[in-house]
Amino acid sequence: MKALAIKTDNMSNRAPLLFTALFLLAAYLCWLLLAPHWSVLITEATIYDVERMIALYATLPRMATALLSGAALSLSGCLLQIALKNNLASPTTLGVSAGAHLALVLASLFAPALIAYSRDLVAAIGGLTAAGLVFALVSKRNVSPVTLVLGGLVVSLYFGAAATVLTLLNDRYLASLFIWGAGSLSQQDWSIPLNLIWKLSILIGLAALLVRPLAILSLGDEAAKSLGASPGNVRLWTVALAVGLAVLVTSSVGVIGFIGLAAPTLARLAGARTIMSQLIWSTLIGSALLFLTDNAIQYLAGSLSSLVPTGAVTALLGSPLLLLLLRKTKSLQKPQASLEIIKRASYSRTAMVLLALLPPLLLLGASIVFGRTATGEWDILTAMPASDLVFELRTPRVLSAAAAGCLLAMAGVILQRLSGNEMASPEVVGVSSGAMLGLAFAVFFIASDQLFALILCASVGAFAIMGLIVFMNRKSGFQAERMVLAGIAFSALLDALIGALSATGDLRSLILLRWMSGSTYGASLSSTSVLIISACLLLVSVLALVRWMEALELGAGPARSLGVPVNRARAILFLMAGLMTAAATLSVGPLSFIGLMAPHIARQLGFTRAKGQILISACAGASLMIVADWIGRYGYFPYEIPSGLISALVGTPFLMFLLSRRQNGN
Amino acid sequence: MSIDRRHLIKAMAGVPIWASFPAFADSPVKIVSLDYAAAETLIMLNAPPVGLQARDHWHRWVVEPALPDSVINIGQDLVVNMEVIASLKPDLIITTPYTDTLRPQLQRLAPVHKISVYDQSGAPLKNAYRETLKLGQLAKRADEAKAFLQAADREFDTIKQSLSQHKVPPVSLVSFMDQRHVRVYGKSGLYQTVLDRLGIENAWTRPTNYWGFATVGLEELARHAPPDMHLIIFEPVLDEVKPTLAKSPIWRSMPVVEKENVTIFPPVLPFGMVPSALRFARLIRQYLQGNMS
Numbered sequence: 017m018k019a020l021a022i023k024t025d026n027m028s029n030r031a032p033l034l035f036t037a038l039f040l041l042a043a044y045l046c047w048l049l050l051a052p053h054w055s056v057l058i059t060e061a062t063i064y065d066v067e068r069m070i071a072l073y074a075t076l077p078r079m080a081t082a083l084l085s086g087a088a089l090s091l092s093g094c095l096l097q098i099a100l101k102n103n104l105a106s107p108t109t110l111g112v113s114a115g116a117h118l119a120l121v122l123a124s125l126f127a128p129a130l131i132a133y134s135r136d137l138v139a140a141i142g143g144l145t146a147a148g149l150v151f152a153l154v155s156k157r158n159v160s161p162v163t164l165v166l167g168g169l170v171v172s173l174y175f176g177a178a179a180t181v182l183t184l185l186n187d188r189y190l191a192s193l194f195i196w197g198a199g200s201l202s203q204q205d206w207s208i209p210l211n212l213i214w215k216l217s218i219l220i221g222l223a224a225l226l227v228r229p230l231a232i233l234s235l236g237d238e239a240a241k242s243l244g245a246s247p248g249n250v251r252l253w254t255v256a257l258a259v260g261l262a263v264l265v266t267s268s269v270g271v272i273g274f275i276g277l278a279a280p281t282l283a284r285l286a287g288a289r290t291i292m293s294q295l296i297w298s299t300l301i302g303s304a305l306l307f308l309t310d311n312a313i314q315y316l317a318g319s320l321s322s323l324v325p326t327g328a329v330t331a332l333l334g335s336p337l338l339l340l341l342l343r344k345t346k347s348l349q350k351p352q353a354s355l356e357i358i359k360r361a362s363y364s365r366t367a368m369v370l371l372a373l374l375p376p377l378l379l380l381g382a383s384i385v386f387g388r389t390a391t392g393e394w395d396i397l398t399a400m401p402a403s404d405l406v407f408e409l410r411t412p413r414v415l416s417a418a419a420a421g422c423l424l425a426m427a428g429v430i431l432q433r434l435s436g437n438e439m440a441s442p443e444v445v446g447v448s449s450g451a452m453l454g455l456a457f458a459v460f461f462i463a464s465d466q467l468f469a470l471i472l473c474a475s476v477g478a479f480a481i482m483g484l485i486v487f488m489n490r491k492s493g494f495q496a497e498r499m500v501l502a503g504i505a506f507s508a509l510l511d512a513l514i515g516a517l518s519a520t521g522d523l524r525s526l527i528l529l530r531w532m533s534g535s536t537y538g539a540s541l542s543s544t545s546v547l548i549i550s551a552c553l554l555l556v557s558v559l560a561l562v563r564w565m566e567a568l569e570l571g572a573g574p575a576r577s578l579g580v581p582v583n584r585a586r587a588i589l590f591l592m593a594g595l596m597t598a599a600a601t602l603s604v605g606p607l608s609f610i611g612l613m614a615p616h617i618a619r620q621l622g623f624t625r626a627k628g629q630i631l632i633s634a635c636a637g638a639s640l641m642i643v644a645d646w647i648g649r650y651g652y653f654p655y656e657i658p659s660g661l662i663s664a665l666v667g668t669p670f671l672m673f674l675l676s677r678r679q680n681g682n
Numbered sequence: 683m684s685i686d687r688r689h690l691i692k693a694m695a696g697v698p699i700w701a702s703f704p705a706f707a708d709s710p711v712k713i714v715s716l717d718y719a720a721a722e723t724l725i726m727l728n729a730p731p732v733g734l735q736a737r738d739h740w741h742r743w744v745v746e747p748a749l750p751d752s753v754i755n756i757g758q759d760l761v762v763n764m765e766v767i768a769s770l771k772p773d774l775i776i777t778t779p780y781t782d783t784l785r786p787q788l789q790r791l792a793p794v795h796k797i798s799v800y801d802q803s804g805a806p807l808k809n810a811y812r813e814t815l816k817l818g819q820l821a822k823r824a825d826e827a828k829a830f831l832q833a834a835d836r837e838f839d840t841i842k843q844s845l846s847q848h849k850v851p852p853v854s855l856v857s858f859m860d861q862r863h864v865r866v867y868g869k870s871g872l873y874q875t876v877l878d879r880l881g882i883e884n885a886w887t888r889p890t891n892y893w894g895f896a897t898v899g900l901e902e903l904a905r906h907a908p909p910d911m912h913l914i915i916f917e918p919v920l921d922e923v924k925p926t927l928a929k930s931p932i933w934r935s936m937p938v939v940e941k942e943n944v945t946i947f948p949p950v951l952p953f954g955m956v957p958s959a960l961r962f963a964r965l966i967r968q969y970l971q972g973n974m975s
Contacts, residue, residue: 070901073931204930390766405768654763
């Protein structure tokens with residue numbers, strides 16, 4: 017690796033070559049698209065000609081928009097990367113695009129007048145809020161690149177979840193926003209590209225003014241200060257400019273993911289070194305890259321091209337890139353050796369069991385008893401008409417929520433303890449996304465709704481991601497941020513995939529979307545029994561393996577000397593966590609964050625030993641999920657809000673809190 | 683939230699168990715519908731459903747016939763609220779092929795009947811007639827159903843006759859999805875069969891999906907538009923669509939727009955049954971006659 021790095025240093029700048037190659041390829045596709053109409057384009061129109069109008073007012077402006085958006089996003093990404101000295105920074109990975117998107121969704125629902133006044137302004141407020149939130153989360157100086165991006169992706173995740181809730185609650189009216197949310201470059205006239213071009217040229221002009229200060233900054237903060245530059249101010253203005261660029265694009269064409277990450281990376285890899293050349297070549301390469309992608313989409317999708325969201329495609333291609341980059345980025349922080357020490361609780365055994373079982377049992381009862389009548393009034397079960405039937409309907413949902421919460425919590429404990437990473441959990445490291453991908457596969461390719469087939473596919477998906485995580489971390493150890501970031505990249509991939517599928521209007525994607533957001537709606541007696549039985553069996557078997565778990569935490573050497581078959585023990589425990597996740601994802605979707613929150617609640621209560629933590633987390637997870645499910649059932653009565661989304665809305669801020677505490681506290 | 687509805691629910695709670703079996707009961711059949719089309723038909727047969735999916739959006743998609751206040755909202759069609767349905771103690775639940783995936787759960791609450799207006803046959807109006815008769819039997823309104831269909835036939839004939847005196851242009855029927863995309867209705871859709879019934883030509887002859895529409899970009903619509911066509915746009919049209927269209931050269935230069943042969947219809951359920959078909963027929967007669975004379 018080192019040798020390679022030195023070699024590239026000595027190489028001349030090949031970015032122009034890369035740009036030319038990309039651009040020529042794109043231009044060739046452009047020629048293929050336009051050639052049939054060339055003759056009508058160059059002659060003056062005498063009669064109405066549809067093809068001419070389409071070429072002039074749909075195809076050409078679309079191409080111009082692709083070029084401009086690609087340039088703006090890449091310049092934005094490059095500015096962010098230089099200002100933050102972070103090769104992973106980009107509008108996507110810092111949550112700027114997601115913030116702008118959510119602001120537009122919110123405004124179109126609750127304050128349409130604002131949108132009519134200025135779409136750009138609304139988007140800018142959203143983008144700036146997101147960026148501000150990210151920087152507030154990880155405000156420590158010299159923050160590791162991975163951590164900053166982690167903050168950004170968590171914010172993205174949160175805003176994405178919120179936007180999904182709104183979309184689900186208002187689906188018919190947001191149908192257009194949904195297409196738009198995935199970023200569609202399709203055009204009707206020149207207004208968007210013409211609008212973009214003057215706004216962008218102002219911002220690009222401003223960026224040119226920043227080249228010199230940024231070059232000084234690249235000498236190091238101390239050197240910059242001695243030259244009379246204020247590093248803080250330069251950074252602030254650069255980030256503001258970058259946000260401005262990204263927000264303009266989001267407000268005009270939607271979220272186009274990962275171009276702003278890919279282009280600066282490519283420019284650097286191709287050998288662009290100085291600030292000036294990085295900025296110029298990133299912009300040009302990004303422009304050509306989006307142009308190429310979009311032309312390829314138009315060419316391949318034919319008459320459907322206007323419906324395939326380009327943003328979903330770029331995200332699909334871009335999120336694996338993030339994973340690759342991650343492997344090469346060094347984390348500035350050392351992996352934390354151990355979790356913080358919390359005073360161990362000294363409750364008696366009976367008190368502990370009572371404490372653990374009381375809340376979930378009480379909540380279980382309460383959420384079965386309290387509900388709403390057909391007209392929406394609150395009432396208790398026994399007073400309702402057809403109460404026996406309602407009881408039969410409610411119970412499996414409550415029970416499967418409890419079982420799923422319990423399973424996720426246990427999986428979270430296993431992952432956190434084995435990786436020594438307090439931010440690990442099936443949702444965060446991507447195991448849940450794996451299970452969901454497995455389910456998507458089952459729905460689309462096997463077309464089966466047999467419970468067994470679904471569980472099998474979900475498990476295979478979960479195991480695959482689990483294996484990948486172990487593989488990727490085999491050398492570096494389980495570095496907290498790296499692991500979490502990889503997981504979030506998987507989630508982004510999944511989102512993009514489902515977004516692209518939904519845009520095709522396939523009914524099955526609607527099923528997937530609901531599944532993604534996680535609801536116990538489909539819980540039946542048989543699926544609930546399967547869940548409860550697996551929760552009990554897995555709980556018992558994990559408790560039986562507690563000794564292994566605690567020995568493994570000491571490290572491979574000591575564990576071996578304690579007589580633990582290290583590799584086998586690890587494999588078995590990971591396998592169990594995968595099974596737990598797969599079973600739970602079936603009923604509450606991939607985004608609940610219960611597996612993250614529950615183990616922490618147990619630790620905060622003082623249960624730091626494996627056995628206690630597992631028991632208490634399982635109970636906490638069950639309680640949380642029961643509450644989320646109850647809110648989901650009655651919060652927007654008689655409509656349903658998926659419980660997975662509700663717990664995600666609680667869970668992501670919790671993840672943000674953990675993140676900020678890691679950075680700013682202890 | 684009216685007092686009446688509350689009373690109704692209380693009254694329902696008092697109905698003895700045996701009354702939920704249609705065979706023994708003389709009271710009206712309590713039907714829950716997961717589909718607007720079945721609901722509009724039941725209202726016409728004077729047997730309105732007790733529960734309906736997304737009742738609060740009715741005015742946006744169906745409008746006519748008016749929905750009685752007594753109808754309870756049972757949530758969204760693919761995730762209807764089972765508890766609400768259960769507490770309504772229905773005698774019958776109506777699904778469609780679209781919502782029939784919920785059958786296993788629904789069957790525990792009441793007998794389920796699936797109406798298929800939209801199927802492979804591609805003749806929704808014919809199917810709608812058949813299903814109306816069936817609904818009439820199930821709701822104990824068999825005579826009303828027959829009378830309603832006879833009246834519908836007479837009205838279709840009258841409309842066809844009144845139109846046959848003019849030279850009627852081909853029409854294209856669309857709903858806007860966003861500023862750039864439309865659903866255009868064609869083969870095997872309800873509107874198509876109404877056009878056929880009235881002897882009007884549909885300008886969109888290209889393939890459509892199972893439900894009888896195709897989602898296409900505006901440019902695609904422009905590409906396949908005969909010059910003398912009239913374009914009919916159905917409400918609801920999103921607020922942001924109209925200003926964008928006003929600026930779009932592709933839109934403005936379409937001959938149909940230049941000749942101002944464009945009109946906006948109030949909402950008509952595109953996946954409806956006979957009442958929607960009649961509503962559409964009346965609207966299109968009104969429009970064409972206004973234009974031809």
